[in-house]
Amino acid sequence: MLKSILGISPPRVEVNKEDDFDTWYEQVVVKGEMIDHCCLPGYFILKPVAYGMWEKVRSWLADHLQPLELQSFSVPILPYLGDRAQAPYAVSGSSSFPNAESVIYPYCRKWIKSHRDLPLQMNQWCIRFQHEQNPQPLLRNCEYLLQEVRSAHITKDSARQEAAQILELYSLLYRDLLAIPVVKGYKNAAYLQDTDISTGVVIAYIPATNQCIEGAKCHEFGQTLSKAYEITVRDPSATAEPAALLHVWQNCWRISIRALGVMVATHSDNHGLVLPPRIAETQVAIVTAQASSTDEQLILDTETDRLVSRLSSAGIRVKVDDLEGYSLGWRFNEWIVSGTPLFIVLGPNEVTNQVVTIRRRDLLHAEGKVEAAIPELHTIIPTTLANIQEELYRNALAKFQADQTRIADNWDDFIKSLYRDKLVCLAPHCRQRSCELYIEGMGSDGTDQALGSHIRCLCVPLEQPGATEECTTPCINPTCKYSALKWAMFGYAY
Numbered sequence: 001m002l003k004s005i006l007g008i009s010p011p012r013v014e015v016n017k018e019d020d021f022d023t024w025y026e027q028v029v030v031k032g033e034m035i036d037h038c039c040l041p042g043y044f045i046l047k048p049v050a051y052g053m054w055e056k057v058r059s060w061l062a063d064h065l066q067p068l069e070l071q072s073f074s075v076p077i078l079p080y081l082g083d084r085a086q087a088p089y090a091v092s093g094s095s096s097f098p099n100a101e102s103v104i105y106p107y108c109r110k111w112i113k114s115h116r117d118l119p120l121q122m123n124q125w126c127i128r129f130q131h132e133q134n135p136q137p138l139l140r141n142c143e144y145l146l147q148e149v150r151s152a153h154i155t156k157d158s159a160r161q162e163a164a165q166i167l168e169l170y171s172l173l174y175r176d177l178l179a180i181p182v183v184k185g186y187k188n189a190a191y192l193q194d195t196d197i198s199t200g201v202v203i204a205y206i207p208a209t210n211q212c213i214e215g216a217k218c219h220e221f222g223q224t225l226s227k228a229y230e231i232t233v234r235d236p237s238a239t240a241e242p243a244a245l246l247h248v249w250q251n252c253w254r255i256s257i258r259a260l261g262v263m264v265a266t267h268s269d270n271h272g273l274v275l276p277p278r279i280a281e282t283q284v285a286i287v288t289a290q291a292s293s294t295d296e297q298l299i300l301d302t303e304t305d306r307l308v309s310r311l312s313s314a315g316i317r318v319k320v321d322d323l324e325g326y327s328l329g330w331r332f333n334e335w336i337v338s339g340t341p342l343f344i345v346l347g348p349n350e351v352t353n354q355v356v357t358i359r360r361r362d363l364l365h366a367e368g369k370v371e372a373a374i375p376e377l378h379t380i381i382p383t384t385l386a387n388i389q390e391e392l393y394r395n396a397l398a399k400f401q402a403d404q405t406r407i408a409d410n411w412d413d414f415i416k417s418l419y420r421d422k423l424v425c426l427a428p429h430c431r432q433r434s435c436e437l438y439i440e441g442m443g444s445d446g447t448d449q450a451l452g453s454h455i456r457c458l459c460v461p462l463e464q465p466g467a468t469e470e471c472t473t474p475c476i477n478p479t480c481k482y483s484a485l486k487w488a489m490f491g492y493a494y
Contacts (some may be wrong), residue, residue: 021208024135029264031337032273033263034347035137036446042135042142046257049338050138050351052281053260054145058125060177061147061255062275064169070123075104104150104228112152114250117234119158122149128256138261139213139494146256152248153225154233156196159249163218166253167200167462170216173255177394178263179276180204181400184217188431188488196222196249201459203204206265206494207399212420212458212493215262218253225250236367266396267362273339274362276392282319284311284381285335289328289347298347302372310378316385336361341388342381350374362388407465407487411478414490418455424491427476428484429457435480439490458494460486 013031015024029035033259034050046054112120124148134141138420149166174180187199196463202217205211226247228233234243265275277283285331288304291297304320311318321331328345335343341361354375360368372380406423408414417425417460429435436457464487473484 013270013272014310014332017208017268020078021265022136024270025139025265028272029137029261030266032264032268032339034260034264034273040142042132044135044137044141046145046255049281050257050260053279054257056279057173057177057257057448058147058256060173061169064172066121068121069212070121072124072216073122074124074126075100100148101225105231106223108152109229110469111232111422112231112233115233115246117153117391118233118248119151119162121149121162123149123395136261138264138455139258141257143418144256144258146254148252148254149312150251151251153250155245156222156249159220159222159251163200163220163251163253166251167216167217169203170202170218170253171253172214174202174204174259174262175393177276177278178259179278179389179396179398180215180263180266181393183459183461184463184488185461187428187461188433188436188457196220198459203458203489204262204266205400205424206262207396209492210424211492211494212424212489213258215259216253216255216293218251221250221252223247223249267392268339271364272337273394275339275341277341277389280339280341281317282338282340283316283385284318284341285321285340285343286318287328287331287335287343287345289345289350290324293349300346300348300351304346307346307374307377311381314378314382316378316381332359336364341385344377358384360388362392407434408476411476414476418490422492423459424489426461426487428473428487429460429488430475430477430480430482431460431485431488432480432482435475435477435482438479439477453492454493458489458491458493462487 004215011025013027017024029050030037032049033047036045036047038045068356108120112118112311120291125145127143128146129143130141132142134140135142151159153162160272171182171184174182183203185201185203187201198220200220201214202216203408204215206213226249231248231250232245233248235246236243238244261274264273267276267491286307288300291300304322308318308320321335322330332343339361342358343361344356344358346356351374355373356377358370358372358377358381360370362368370384373435406417406421407426408417409428414427416423417423439457440455473486474480475482
């Protein structure tokens with residue numbers, strides 16, 4: 001058991017994830033040096049660890065979005081700190097309070113002069129504000145960082161193609177960088193009467209709370225906003241002059257720093273952060289043991305510098321922990337809480353034997369320790385980091401599939417799966433908004449006594465479990481008079 005040194009309590013997560021998720025989560029991100037509390041309620045300070053991760057997200061997106069040749073811009077956005085239910089309407093003229101749409105789209109009308117200006121894809125990395133009744137660091141911030149792209153296209157097919165491409169890209173970011181499985185789909189029925197308006201979403205799963213959370217969005221506005229703001233171009237295919245005016249097709253897609261919160265909630269454990277190697281600021285920590293003499297210390301320092309050079313040349317982000325006055329156990333615990341994927345002890349004995357023990361953060365017991373020769377570390381460690389990244393994804397996917405694969409085609413199984421087993425459930429649905437609201441208001445006994453359970457229609461997945469024969473497959477709601485159109489995903493929303 002760690003003891004206090006110099007009157008300072010050792011870094012330790014004091015609440016179990018399964019007992020009190022909210023308290024556990026806050027302790028993990030604070031003691032893991034990701035955030036600090038701010039004097040303003042609902043606001044948090046991003047420390048270098050968290051901001052460095054966000055910069056890796058930015059770098060990853062910049063590399064993968066390069067073929068689209070996005071144009072960077074910045075739009076002034078005033079914070080709206082009131083209730084979101086009372087936030088101003090988006091169309092210009094309906095409110096004196098400026099929001100994103102009322103600021104940017106009048107200028108789009110000026111910038112888009114002909115079809116040659118399309119597609120117009122405007123990218124910005126910015127800060128947004130929103131009212132949060134129960135703020136949670138990174139997951140539900142009153143102020144949050146995000147990437148937002150607003151685009152305009154001359155045809156519906158071009159806009160739809162972009163939306164599908166972006167949903168796939170955001171899914172790939174969660175998969176390859178954050179090691180998180182997601183479901184791609186579309187929000188259900190809010191605009192079903194207008195098939196040109198839809199919202200694509202990337203849904204992630206938090207096993208500890210049996211809740212799903214939106215990880216990214218792509219709004220397809222169709223021509224609704226271009227008609228409201230009169231954003232038009234001349235029809236390039238017209239044969240007569242003057243050519244007819246065409247309203248452009250518009251999208252808006254975004255991902256926020258919430259992605260880091262989802263990563264923490266998915267992978268971290270009761271000891272602290274567990275970070276996928278590709279997003280970790282430090283991938284390997286070299287914890288040096290104290291030498292007994294000056295000559296021994298000189299040899300140790302030389303070997304440490306040589307090892308750092310080799311690992312850095314192999315593209316590994318490495319840091320040396322040579323703090324004095326702290327025991328190895330104390331320093332190990334700091335690296336465990338911080339989620340560093342690998343750490344090794346390097347002392348006089350290791351230098352003499354040219355062998356070290358590599359310890360994995362995701363496997364803290366005996367199976368997470370591997371002995372390796374120092375001259376081979378620059379080849380062994382990259383392979384180990386790649387294995388950790390893949391295993392974190394596979395473990396998260398296994399939990400997701402175990403709690404997400406329940407398919408219900410009758411009302412009793414549907415209620416049992418959602419309320420008793422607390423599973424994510426796929427069910428045939430008519431996609432009518434009234435039916436969706438009815439299901440969301442149901443109680444655990446299948447009556448209309450809502451329990452405030454946050455059951456929601458999460459999305460209509462792009463990958464459907466099976467065909468629904470329109471006009472023959474009934475909707476899961478026994479009181480519904482419509483037939484099912486698609487399988488919809490229902491569950492607890494974070």
